[in-house]
Amino acid sequence: MPCVTIRGCRIGEGRPKTILPIVEKTEAEILARGAAFASLPVDCVEWRADWFDASADPDAVAHCLTGLRQALGEKLLLVTYRTKAEGGEKALSPIGYTEFCGWVCASGCADLLDLELFPAGETLPDLIKMAHQQGVRVVCSSHDFNKTPSQAEMVARLVQMQAAGADIAKLAVMPHSRADLLALLAATAEMADLHPETPVITISMGALGAVSRVCGEAMGSAMTFACAGKSSAPGQIELEEMNHILDALALPL
Numbered sequence: 064m065p066c067v068t069i070r071g072c073r074i075g076e077g078r079p080k081t082i083l084p085i086v087e088k089t090e091a092e093i094l095a096r097g098a099a100f101a102s103l104p105v106d107c108v109e110w111r112a113d114w115f116d117a118s119a120d121p122d123a124v125a126h127c128l129t130g131l132r133q134a135l136g137e138k139l140l141l142v143t144y145r146t147k148a149e150g151g152e153k154a155l156s157p158i159g160y161t162e163f164c165g166w167v168c169a170s171g172c173a174d175l176l177d178l179e180l181f182p183a184g185e186t187l188p189d190l191i192k193m194a195h196q197q198g199v200r201v202v203c204s205s206h207d208f209n210k211t212p213s214q215a216e217m218v219a220r221l222v223q224m225q226a227a228g229a230d231i232a233k234l235a236v237m238p239h240s241r242a243d244l245l246a247l248l249a250a251t252a253e254m255a256d257l258h259p260e261t262p263v264i265t266i267s268m269g270a271l272g273a274v275s276r277v278c279g280e281a282m283g284s285a286m287t288f289a290c291a292g293k294s295s296a297p298g299q300i301e302l303e304e305m306n307h308i309l310d311a312l313a314l315p316l
């Protein structure tokens with residue numbers, strides 16, 4: 064798998080890189096979480112900006128991002144606006160979504176920007192180009208909180224993200240059976256074996272899917288979302304426990 068290197072962190076190589084989400088409403092709460100997470104053994108912090116009270120105000124977003132960047136030091140910062148349709152807190156018009164992404168990239172504070180495959184639609188390649196021009200890497204994402212699509216459909220979505228120019232392709236789906244969980248894992252292995260152009264992140268959500276969050280090194284998922292207190296999706300495992308499990312499941316060099 065090719066590796067995406069940011070601030071010395073090699074995403075796509077070895078141990079899956081850990082991510083902690085911030086799901087707070089006010090700048091003060093967001094920055095307090097950022098400062099607390101900066102001292103934890105985690106690789107990346109995700110700011111879920113759809114939770115932010117002032118997410119429609121460009122100055123407030125820029126101010127918060129500047130504070131977060133300072134708080135996080137060398138930890139990677141992933142910025143995500145998860146739209147309601149994909150399981151997030153707020154709906155956003157296509158124009159609002161594009162504007163928000165522009166503010167994040169212009170801030171110079173984000174290492175990674177989450178871009179949703181379906182809402183971005185035809186504008187996705189242009190949004191990716193805009194991010195790249197400003198030195199921001201793109202995690203393209205797709206979520207299904209209701210079901211697990213077929214293996215072929217999951218692979219097709221991830222390949223579509225790669226073709227659009229994403230640096231990392233991500234899929235989170237909901238299982239209802241062991242077969243669903245196996246389909247997600249099989250799609251992950253298929254990507255690693257047959258489409259290794261970019262690292263991928265794959266998640267089967269909820270308790271049934273939780274094993275998918277810890278087996279990335281063996282199966283081919285490059286990053287994993289954990290939690291420290293508040294979680295941002297069902298099935299996330301506490302960071303401390305996650306670190307123990309990832310160590311125990313490490314492959315020999």
Ligand SMILES: O=C1C[C@@](O)(C(=O)O)C[C@@H](O)[C@@H]1O
Pocket residue numbers: 084109111143145177204233235266268288295296297299
């Ligand atoms: O896309 C994802 C993955 C996620 O939904 C999870 O299942 O861990 C958590 C979200 O915060 C993140 O943006």
